[in-house]
Amino acid sequence: MNLSFMIEALISVLLVLGGFFAFTGSLGMLMFKDFFMRLHGPTKGTTLGIGCVLIASMVYFTLYQQEPHFQELLITLFLFITAPVTGHILAKTGLHMHLKYITGTQGLQPELKDEDVGQSRVARPARPKRPGDIKARRKQLLKSRGR
Amino acid sequence: MLSIALWISLTFIVLALAMNVFRLAIGPDIPDRLLAVDTMYVNAIALIVIIGLWLNTKTYFEAAILIAMLGFISTMAICRYLLRGDIIE
Numbered sequence: 001m002n003l004s005f006m007i008e009a010l011i012s013v014l015l016v017l018g019g020f021f022a023f024t025g026s027l028g029m030l031m032f033k034d035f036f037m038r039l040h041g042p043t044k045g046t047t048l049g050i051g052c053v054l055i056a057s058m059v060y061f062t063l064y065q066q067e068p069h070f071q072e073l074l075i076t077l078f079l080f081i082t083a084p085v086t087g088h089i090l091a092k093t094g095l096h097m098h099l100k101y102i103t104g105t106q107g108l109q110p111e112l113k114d115e116d117v118g119q120s121r122v123a124r125p126a127r128p129k130r131p132g133d134i135k136a137r138r139k140q141l142l143k144s145r146g147r
Numbered sequence: 148m149l150s151i152a153l154w155i156s157l158t159f160i161v162l163a164l165a166m167n168v169f170r171l172a173i174g175p176d177i178p179d180r181l182l183a184v185d186t187m188y189v190n191a192i193a194l195i196v197i198i199g200l201w202l203n204t205k206t207y208f209e210a211a212i213l214i215a216m217l218g219f220i221s222t223m224a225i226c227r228y229l230l231r232g233d234i235i236e
Contacts, residue, residue, distance in 0.1 A: 008148055008149055009148065011152070012148050012149055012152035013152075015152045015155070015156040015197070015200075016152050016159075019157070019158070019160050019193075022160055023159040025186065026162075026166040026167055026186060027163075029166070029170055029186055030166040030169060035176065035179055038170075038182060039182065041186075042185060046163075046186055046189050050189050050190075050192060053196050054196060056200075057196050057199065057200055071205075071208045071212070072208065074212065075192065075208070075211055078212070078215050078219075079215055082219040083189075085219075086185055086219065089222075089223065089226045090185070090222075090226060092226070092230060093230055094178045096229070096230050097176065097177070097178065097229065099176055099178065
């Protein structure tokens with residue numbers, strides 16, 4: 001069990017895990033039933049898979065070949081930032097286009113307690129005072145202008 | 148051991164790409180196809196990185212960065228077009 005064997009085992013495990021998670025994400029995208037369920041696979045599984053593969057590549061070039069190489073971290077960071085943004089805007093597009101979806105995926109409605117729905121009244125802040133009659137105000141305004 | 152891991156990972160990713168192409172072909176609506184393309188470019192980055200490991204070169208990482216940026220921008224542009232009817236208002 002020398003060090004290079006350990007590094008090789010680490011790289012192999014990361015590569016296989018990355019491939020497996022990318023496969024799982026695409027399988028979810030293929031097999032789920034409506035668009036909003038299909039959105040879950042690529043945004044989570046594929047992102048984790050590509051992160052594993054890029055970290056494996058970084059470990060290979062840095063530790064196994066003894067040449068420092070950190071560009072993969074840049075790609076990993078970029079993908080981890082952009083994947084939620086893409087998922088959000090794709091979900092917005094699906095809602096905007098009124099795609100068909102399966103009912104019964106929402107779960108039970110939450111039970112609301114009395115203090116949640118406002119059974120006990122809370123005192124309102126006082127209303128601001130209304131200004132006076134509008135003719136009186138106009139007269140006062142004209143007087144102040146000297147007519 | 149590393150070559151066996153590379154083979155397994157390549158097989159998984161090529162299968163994932165095949166499933167993406169299938170969803171791209173049968174997707175009932177436009178956002179489904181858009182999601183398929185979005186997943187496809189992420190899998191293409193993984194494929195390029197694994198080929199770079201296989202050939203033991205660092206040349207392909209710039210291509211991976213370019214694919215990441217262009218894929219994100221194209222997905223955003225098509226989504227904006229579907230949402231607003233215009234890309235840059």
